[in-house]
Amino acid sequence: MATYAIGDIHGAHEPLTRLLERIAFEPRRDSLWFVGDLVNRGPDSLATLRFVRSLGDSAITVLGNHDLSLLSLCQQPDAEDRLHPSLQPILHAPDREPLLEWLRHRPLFHHEARLGWSMVHAGLLPAWDAARAGELAREVEAALREPDYKAFLANLFGNEPDAWQDDLRGYDRLRVIVNAMTRMRFCREDGRMDLGYKKTIAEAPAGLMPWFQLPQRASAGQRVVFGHWSALGQVAWPEYDVWGIDTGCAWGKKLTALRLDTPAPEIIQVDCGRESTTR
Template identity: 40%
Template sequence: MAHYFVGDIQGCYDELMRLLDKVKFDPTQDVLCPVGDLVARGPASEKVAKLMLELGHAVEPVLGNHDLHLLSIYAGLFKDKKNDKLKKLVQSPMVSDYAKWLRTQPLIRYYPEFNIIVSHAGTHPFVPLETQMELADQARQKLASKDYKIWLERMYGNEPRKWRSHLTEEEAFRFIVNTTTRMRFIDDDGALDFETKQPPSQAPLNLSPWFELKPKTTTPTPIHVFGHWAALLGKTDDSNFIGLDTGCVWGNKLTIYKAETKEFFVQQSLP
């Protein structure tokens, strides 16, 4: 049995299939662990969605911002835009099954056998990891409930940018969603920044990549596996932080990390 963590697929079905062939992925024994953003922007989101449903227990994703956006489109909060390239999926007969499946997926997963934490964008270095996991589980329950449309609508907005213990239920929900699906930089006061998307070397001096800010704790740092930040091309300069979004949908590569052997496998974006 092997665990294969794969970067942002974003509808790049052909590249994903070639990469799975390369690692000899066996769904009867292995587990595919996508780091979020399974669909949108790429050429074949409907094929990726179909594959996810077919894999059943052999796939364990976390939710990304594009996955949540698809749920909002399905819930009628937005219309799909041309650049989303989601029309085939949204109009597919399987979209209800896929949306129902997606609503049960978490924002954070923990693999104790590897001491690996997985989330799409990352985890906040100044908020206890246990707190974030509790908030993420509460968010998962909200999205899986019959009131999921209400919570999807409440999800949008940039505030609060900082964690406080006295946040309302709605504010806490928005904070954990934004942290795990949208975060890149954190400012000197520990507040999330949503405007800056370029590489760290080009960012304003008051901003730091979340993974460069070390938590004040004596416990061993888990290995963080994340996606979301294509401009990094996977580079964090710290082996405890593994960035897997290598920009396949933008003409670069799709990357898999095999936890058991700590190997990386890549597939160049196809024309």
């Protein structure tokens, strides 16, 4: 049995199909971990949602920022005007409600002790190890699954607070958790998130560093696979025990699978126009 993590698909259903052919994925035998952002920008978000949902227990999907945005916008009376054109087919699909209900019940964070891996869409704040991240993610998951989840979605978005404190309460607490796990790339040395700068590490403004390079990070030494950051520049950062597998499929670059059950993680990629492989 093989376990593969798959990078941000963003509605690129056809490259996903080729990638699964390349790794000879067998649903009754293998497992797939999706790092989030199943939808938006690509040509077929609806087919991507339908396919990943159809995998059932063979797939684990964590929520990304674009997935949460879809859930939120579909609740708005002017959703037709606000949704990206690539998402319009979902809004009008006959199975829209089952698809959105399924998406709303996805986790925010996943850890599997047997493999020694954790998965999150964006990152973990320096005070959180895998166990703490799992606890905090469950708070958000509970809010998303409540009957009044629409109130949570209406209060979800914003950049403040920008740092974790254990005594945070209410929507402020949930917003920090969501922002770290679905939007964060850079932090300041004191652990405050910077949600504005989105580009390369080399060009980052003074005082910013990738979340995984922060000193005294509680999750150091715990292997984490994540997506979200197509400008990161490389997949493997073994010196920090992290692998960033958003390799820009949304921008016509590559879609990446990372095999997690082998002694050394194996990288398999397809071009989002033609196939290529890196091992």
